[in-house]
Amino acid sequence: MEKKVKIVEIGPRDGFQSVKTFIPTETKLKIIDGLVEAGYKKIQMGSFVSPKAIPQMRDSAVIAETVLERYKGVEFFALVPNLYGSKAAAKAGLKEITPVISLSESHNMANVKRTREQSLEEIKKIREELPDMKITQDIATVFGCPFEGEMSVEALIELVGNIRELGIHSFTLCDTVGMAYPTLVERVFCAMKKNFPEDKFHVHIHDTRNMGILNSYIALQNGADSIQAAVGGLGGCPFAPGATGNTSSEDLVYMLEQCGYETGINFAKLLKTAKYVKAKIDGNFSGHQINIPEKPCVITQE
Numbered sequence: 001m002e003k004k005v006k007i008v009e010i011g012p013r014d015g016f017q018s019v020k021t022f023i024p025t026e027t028k029l030k031i032i033d034g035l036v037e038a039g040y041k042k043i044q045m046g047s048f049v050s051p052k053a054i055p056q057m058r059d060s061a062v063i064a065e066t067v068l069e070r071y072k073g074v075e076f077f078a079l080v081p082n083l084y085g086s087k088a089a090a091k092a093g094l095k096e097i098t099p100v101i102s103l104s105e106s107h108n109m110a111n112v113k114r115t116r117e118q119s120l121e122e123i124k125k126i127r128e129e130l131p132d133m134k135i136t137q138d139i140a141t142v143f144g145c146p147f148e149g150e151m152s153v154e155a156l157i158e159l160v161g162n163i164r165e166l167g168i169h170s171f172t173l174c175d176t177v178g179m180a181y182p183t184l185v186e187r188v189f190c191a192m193k194k195n196f197p198e199d200k201f202h203v204h205i206h207d208t209r210n211m212g213i214l215n216s217y218i219a220l221q222n223g224a225d226s227i228q229a230a231v232g233g234l235g236g237c238p239f240a241p242g243a244t245g246n247t248s249s250e251d252l253v254y255m256l257e258q259c260g261y262e263t264g265i266n267f268a269k270l271l272k273t274a275k276y277v278k279a280k281i282d283g284n285f286s287g288h289q290i291n292i293p294e295k296p297c298v299i300t301q302e
């Protein structure tokens with residue numbers, strides 16, 4: 001029997017955000033077209049952040065408005081750092097946002113120039129001022145911080161507990177600079193499922209040490225509700241030294257389909273989009289199959 005798995009595409013946000021040269025809005029939209037065509041039902045289309053911090057994301061309102069108009073059956077969502085960005089996302093028509101906070105104080109300061117306490121205050125305001133907005137909370141540096149090193153699972157339990165008190169019950173656990181390893185991923189997901197059995201936990205792994213696919217798979221085996229990945233394996237947080245690409249969507253889909261999971265994604269179409277991304281964007285790609293000249297012969301679906 002086939003097992004279903006939900007894969008969420010984050011390339012148009014995490015993939016594009018660290019690309020220095022501005023990617024024309026039309027190219028971004030063409031890539032999203034390709035992802036929808038490949039079968040994606042949930043896509044992070046951008047972020048509503050300061051254009052001084054991340055100039056690449058300055059066209060997120062136009063992207064959101066266009067894709068919401070173009071594709072009715074797809075869930076689009078955006079990353080936000082604060083209330084200002086959340087209101088901008090709502091104005092553009094989005095129904096879901098992912099505020100970001102880091103488990104480590106230093107990365108939170110580097111990323112959003114706020115202490116974690118200030119970020120928690122901001123999340124509280126977002127929850128109160130946008131009561132109808134669906135919120136999934138991104139937590140960065142869960143599996144390690146470029147400034148502070150290893151993070152503790154107890155600290156994560158405390159932070160998740162604090163965010164739950166604000167009425168948020170869906171979390172994405174992020175490995176910002178690829179410090180996760182299988183037994184740690186297992187420990188973290190088991191702890192979350194044990195302490196917060198009613199809540200949703202998603203996984204987001206960077207591929208810095210070539211363990212993105214493996215760690216995503218381990219998270220899935222230990223109850224992750226969805227897996228995030230970026231087309232081509234493009235990506236990285238510009239405020240995390242050493243951050244490299246995300247787990248590659250096409251490599252992940254290939255592995256899961258071969259293992260008998262139903263992803264709902266057409267691999268051949270996804271790979272075509274990934275190759276288009278690589279041809280158009282000068283960035284940091286961690287994907288492997290984008291470099292194989294011919295279509296791999298194992299998966300035969302069109």
Ligand SMILES: CC(C)(COP(=O)([O-])OP(=O)([O-])OC[C@H]1O[C@@H](n2cnc3c(N)ncnc32)[C@H](O)[C@@H]1OP(=O)([O-])[O-])[C@@H](O)C(=O)NCCC(=O)NCCSC(=O)C[C@@](C)(O)CC(=O)[O-]
Pocket residue numbers: 014017047048049050051053054079081082084085086088100111112113138139140141174175176177204206236237238239
């Ligand atoms: C948080 C701030 C805004 C603080 O930056 P700040 O300079 O402290 O902001 P501020 O509140 O003092 O405001 C300064 C100016 O920015 C404006 N402003 C304020 N907020 C916004 C907004 N949302 N959108 C647009 N404009 C905004 C605000 O209106 C003001 O405009 P001015 O009066 O000077 O004309 C800034 O540091 C920022 O935008 N940071 C974004 C950081 C970011 O995008 N990081 C990458 C994403 S996180 C990530 O990649 C990790 C993740 C999620 O993938 C998981 C993982 O792998 O770990």
